[in-house]
Amino acid sequence: MGATLIIACGALAREIDALKRANGWDQLQVQCIDAALHNRPEAIPARVDALLEKHFHQYDRVFVAYADCGTGGALDKVLARWDVSRLPGAHCYEVFATSAVFHALAEAEPGTFYLTDFLARHFDRLVIDELKLDTHPVLQDMLFGHYQRVVYLAQTDDATLLAKAQKAADRLGLAFEVLDTGLTALQAALAPQILHFDHDSEAHHATH
Template sequence: MNLPSDDMLTTQGLLLDHTSGKVLLIGCGALAREILDLKAANNWSHLDLVCLPAILHNHPERITPAVRAAIEKHRSTYARIFVVYADCGTGGQLEALCHDMGVDMVAGPHCYSFFEGNEKFAANSESDFSAFYLTDFLVRQFDAFVWKPLGLDRHPQLREMYFGNYTKLVYQAQTDDPALTATARDCAARLGLAFERRLTGYGDLKASLAALR
């Protein structure tokens, strides 16, 4: 399977991978590889996927309008549409949109929660209050999503202002990749945070997609 590049998923998203399924997944570009892996591993040929640019997360107010446009564009073609975003900083607006348009979505406040498992994430919320999270995608795109947008490449002295209240970086690993783990550890060092790795796999994402028929 030819996977899209991380840079493309960040800035452009993913065009429809197929047009023959009964269910369309409208997802975040940061989840594209995981969704494609799950589709291939489980032979979910009834699921088609289109992804919006992952960089929308740096401007969460743009996520809901972008999802609305995607639903309106494709809804006449598919029997069912499922939104593979959590709330993702939209303040409930995305959930309200999906409800109004009769579309279901992944449960949870953000991907860090459903990758870990929403129940487990909620149970750990007090002890993880000062944690900064990265996923496989965000480890690979750390510079594009964190270091450069915050200006830390030009003004490293800003690190304390942005991350002074964090105590640890939690790397939620979807895959058991030593190279990614080493990169994540380096990200923690660059931010001056303790490092913790959790092999979450796909968490609740797999169960959410498996339920779609």
């Protein structure tokens, strides 16, 4: 089995590493992109494209561990040029929760702000600091005034992260709910790409 590269959002790094260790995916290498780009999603396609340009021919298989992530289809255009697949759905919330569960959550309350383990861990840096909510408090109402609740999609059973997620909801003045997702859905999305990739290595390299 040849080497596989996953180009991943940094927000998934810990979870992918956990799955790699749990499943013995020794052939898997991971190259991460700063998760802060989610505040500038228009920059994601170019960063992914640059990494594909750099690494594509060094691996037998390449997969991109991003969903659309706010790129409005621009990421898919990049991936189509390289004949590379990505995670399903609009964003990692949908990946973790599964599409059916996520859409049920969104339909039940469109004004939902979602947290993952990563976002709970780095809420102050990625939300408060990046969006300048401390220095410009008026922005909180502008950006979060239409939200009604925080749903914490928990990948792990971690009391510290649970407390951080609750604190984030309190900081935003929103109701708080928890949904334990684990890593089952992420594993289901990644495993076929790693173990049963559609293209053999000769076809992979011959096309580029």
